[in-house]
Amino acid sequence: MNTLKKLYRDFFGLTEQTAPGTTPTKGSVRMSKISKPADIKKMTDQGLDVKLENAELDEAELVNKITDYQGGVEMLFTDPATAKQTMIDIITWAKKKGFEIINKEIYTTKSGTKAGYIYFRIGTDVYKDSQRIQGYISQSPGISKFRFKVKQ
DSSP states (O other): OHHHHHHHHHHHTOOOOOOTTOOOSSSEEEEEEESOHHHHHHHHHTTOEEEEEEEEEOOOEEOSOGGGOSSEEEEEESOGGGHHHHHHHHHHHHHHTTOOEEEEEEEEOTTSOEEEEEEEOOOSOHHHHHHHHHHHHHHOTTEEEEEEOOOO
């Protein structure tokens, strides 16, 4: 049974979990899923050596499909205090990659959270543009959800 377990673990890249609620005090920690960069900082401050093996970072959730892209991107920020800086980072990236921005705004939703909207000029290859935009925005730590939507 042990060899079969090892075979599955090696083939699928699985790691065994420790008992819930226990945290190591000294030594190294193997992270398989990281929820926040602050978690890594907290563990390194405690003197732990954090190894990121097959780490998965949380990404923003795309509500629509890539085929829905018509130039508009509506996004929900995770922290209202950093909404403006996150929007500046996205705009800087877009200009560096050659995207032309027609309209941009940050507003407060009915629930009190901050949201943003950017309308890009549609290029010749819509699918490539939508994939590049989706890739960058989904990896941005300041965005929790986004969708492709053109405001009328």
